[in-house]
Amino acid sequence: MAADDPQEPKHQDHELIPDATAEIxxxxxxxxxxxxxxxxxxxxxxxxxxxxxxxxxxWPVGLIAGAGFMLYKRIRP
Structure with missing residues (x-):
């Protein structure tokens, strides 16, 4: 497949950190x-x-994990 084939699945994880930083x-x-x-x-x-x-x-670990999970779900639905 070609690199810019529209049928190829796109992975969005390469921009996770900048997206999370902007959201925070x-x-x-x-x-x-x-x-x-x-x-x-x-x-x-x-x-x-x-x-x-x-x-x-x-509870602090749970708090951070819960907030991190929801932030991830807001960035990558």
Whole structure:
């Protein structure tokens, strides 16, 4: 297949870090007005609760994991 074949699947992971950085900066600047703030905070809360309930994971680890997962889902739906 050719490199610019429209039928070839495109991988978007090569720009994950710059996209995440831009999204985090947008959340920091706009606060609750940014469309990603509420889902990321919800993910952080769910992760913290899960971390508090699970014996292996602590709540800060769960909080970071939940926020990171939701941020990833906002960047790469």
């Amino acid at each position: 900066k947008g959340i920091a600047k706009e606060g609750m007005k940014h469309p990603s703030t509420k889902p990321v905070l919800t993910g952080a809360a769910v992760g913290a609760v899960a971390g508090a309930l699970l014996p292996v994971v602590t």
